[in-house]
Amino acid sequence: MFKIGIIGCGNMGEALIKGFIEKGGINSTDIIVSDIDSERVKQIVNRYNVAGTESNRKVVELSQIIILSVKPKDLESTLAPLKDLFNDRKILISVLAGVKIDRIKMITGKKIPVVRVMPNTPALIGEGAVGISFDSLIDEEKKDQIINLFSSMGLIVVVDESLMDAVTGLSGSGPAYVFTFIDALAQGGVKCGLTYKEALDLAVQTVIGSAMLIKETGEHPSVLRDRVTSPGGTTIYGLHALEKGSFRDSVINAVETATKRSKELSK
Template sequence: MSALSSLPEPRWGFIGAGKMASALIRGMIRAGSVSPSAILASDPSPEARNALAADGVTTSPSNAEVALGSDVLVLAVKPQAMTEALAGLDGGGAGKLVISVAAGVPLARLGAGIGTGARLVRVMPNTPALVGEGASAYCLGPGVTEADEALVLRLLRSVGIARRVPESLMDAATGLCGSGPAFVYAAIEALSDGGVLVGLPRELATQLAAQTVLGAARMVLATGEHPGALKDQVASPGGTTIAGLHALERGAFRAALIGAVQAAALRSAELGQEAPGHGPSRA
């Protein structure tokens, strides 16, 4: 473990400085849970490094330099880049808390590539973390301590909510919260299209559609009521809403969303089974 581990607050190292890493880093800074001076980040892209450097983060093109200088290591790379990223750590992950955000990459593969004594955690955040409204699932590997888990939650709760699951459910969580925002964006686009179809200007239709989805989601979280019960509260007998719900049922709307989550979860499982460095890999 780095000598820096004796400090009261750990130094966070991010391998990868893309959108998700930037969202997590800026979320922690915004929440006041870590200072920019305690964060290191590596990325081959000068543009990505410069963007974080402007926030006071120390950046480097070297994964090994960041790994060796940090206490907590966050692997924020695409699944297809994980093998190369692990090889570039030069042993810097050994004995440390290592958090991976790569879809489908199991703890066993991470452990084989990192080194002796690393305490491993898999997390699946999603893109709404960029605006502080993320939904993340995480699972813990052997040897992870309560203090380690507290650090994981510090990271994830700075950009939204986080729920712990067994590793066997990480692919399911990936299908739901990891890929789910894309399904919701498609629904918002379709609602906007519907508004345009019945005469609303596009900009207004999109704003109303997005706010309607946001408000409905907040109602589910704030009330704790089953979504079906909230739906029934809107659908009065013989009214406009039940007519619209009937149209959704004719179009197999619910079945399509269920199938989308299932397909994404299955693809996540496939990513975990593909040999490192082989085959197409996309989150």
């Protein structure tokens, strides 16, 4: 019996395998994977020394925890043929964006324990922000086991499933907002005479360093901001320009609008 079975070895499937082995304390021999593409299975088996098969049924039969990592459009065609294999001793984990736990249970037609996980793209390098929702059939011990497992992908926040759309609007879509901010910072530097390379290096490190400072000091962001904002200095002039451009308003709107869109898509 394998501890973990992964169905779908694309970007996210591979990130999961890598994270579990390199940071999650899972032996490669405890993982079995499948993908519709046999070449992809071979590649993953060679790369990570896990067991591999083209049969999704084998993965469900032989695993305690089954992680579904196909695109949402392939959910029904992947899961429906496997439904007779699930039981209440197996845990099904879905990383599919916008797919509700109820929909998964409906497809399997059974009262099986289901967990919904929403990683973001930095999870691909172990620096993700990961939202997790458990259904009521998962006991505390299993919850801890699953949280430990996914900690290999980054920071975990456990939320009620009703807040998964907010997680999607903030940390799911968030990397795109941050990439845009970093690019804009760099372009500002270019406008003021730096090369794009110099400006991008400075912008990236400024964002990493500022985020780390919040994390390591535990200070409120506004306290840290006020510390670097001296009277009549450069920073207050820059901040005023951001306010004129409705920066905070735009960011709050971005999260709210993306959350609404996530709700629409998951209907």
